[in-house]
Amino acid sequence: MLVLNNVEVMYSEVILALKGITLAVQPGTCVAILGGNGAGKSTTLKAVSGTIESEDGEVSGGSITFEGERIDGLDPAEVVRRGLVHVMEGRRVLRHLTAEQNLIVGGHLAPGAAELRRRLDRVFSFIPPLGGLRERTAGYLSGGEQQMLVIGRAMMAVPKIMLIDEPSLGLAPMMVQDVFALLARLKAEGTTLLVVEQNSRVALELADHGYVMENGRVVLEGTADELRRNEDVREFYLGMTAEGERKSYREVKHYRRRKRWLG
């Protein structure tokens, strides 16, 4: 469905942020991209959605195809029209608009007012808490509510694939569970998901397949089960010892300093 083939991304014509990423997302599945800060996870999503252009970045090598057609270099609006919607990192609600206005903006490409209304109803029934927040100013919602709102806003575009960047960032553990439960329902409904996450534990519970990135490269890939069992992933991302015990934070840090992937 979505295939990245040896994709390179360059910022400001000098900084090579992605150094040949290859990954594939099959329809109806959830793929997780894991990795630490600065690994290139968000850049990968921005390269797919085309929003990288506004940060003075460009896909300088390789290709991105969606449903068999090249989408790298396309206008972000065209990418959305083709069915890919990017939910950006950091709960970027439109702060001064109400929750409902946020959703209307998300569905701005809907053909006709009746279709827009139908999509609104669908989102409100899919994410019931949003129903009670219609008239509330989005900037004043809680973190969890904002995360649900941005996912709802992306749903308004009725995407074939949703690219979600760090949905758990800055949320309380209970909220993280709620947000991932929502994503699981979305997936069950047939929406394909490409999720970037630092919280590897929850991400691998939802995902069918995962990629681990470091320094602009994919250093490890496999099914979610394989990754959960992989000793390195357990140590570095799940914080567990080979015997399944949880490591202390100090030990994890110690290992992180020494780790070297065999890229």
Place this chain on the structure above:
Amino acid sequence: MIIDFVNYAINGALLGLLYALIAMGFVVIYRASKVFNFAQGELVVLGGFLQWWMVVSMGLPMIVGIPLAFVLAGVVGLLIERIFFARLVGESVFAMVMVTIGLLVLLRGVVLVAFGPQVRPFPIVFPLQPLVIGELMIPTNLLWGGVLTVLAAIGLSWFFNRTRTGLTMTAVAEDHQVALSMGISVKRSIAFAWILGCVLSTLGAVVFLSGKSLNFLASEIGFAALPVALLAGLESIGGLLLAGVIVGVIQGLATAYLDPLVGGAVGSVLPFAIMLLILLVRPTGLFGWRTIERV
């Protein structure tokens, strides 16, 4: 005595609504791009000269010439976006604001080169005789201007808060990247805002200049409208009506009663004193968006 007071107040309020109409040009561009357009007064002058060109210079009948001038003003708005702002998507707002200062100088130069520094007669669009109701005398152009301002404010408020296009324009102003990620064409949105800003300025020019004379110095109206825009808050279109009336009435009464006492100028200075005060006390204006910061 009382009737004089009412007369000054009503005329002040109507003048205030004219300021509000000019200020609407500021607000529309600000709502869609967070850019404060310093060249707003020049756009009014340009709109005025386009009408003079069509109606007086080319001799077209007003019914054809004025709508044509509005279309040309829209084209100017589109060109401004295409030439200057289309390249600045994703750049800092500060850079764009600096561009509007350049635009101010450029437009003034263009007007001087194209139409010269002479004072030109502006067509008489609204009757020159004031409307007389009992002892009240109301200038017809300002009365029509007031009606047009209220209609424009209602229309634009509805547009920005209720329609998809208006909401997507607000989205662009809030966050270029998020707007892009939702498939909104940032460039088209900003282009539309500039077109709207230029058309509103041309509408302001009709009301302001009808039956008067016109030269490049008329751009001062842009700065006269500034206190209204800042008192209302730069995002609020409906708020402009109230802010316009407040500033206009204060200015009208000050000109009538305080100017003779101190020898003039209080009426013109007071709106700016209000502006400074509002910036100190409530920087977002009466109805502007406050910064939402979650901690």
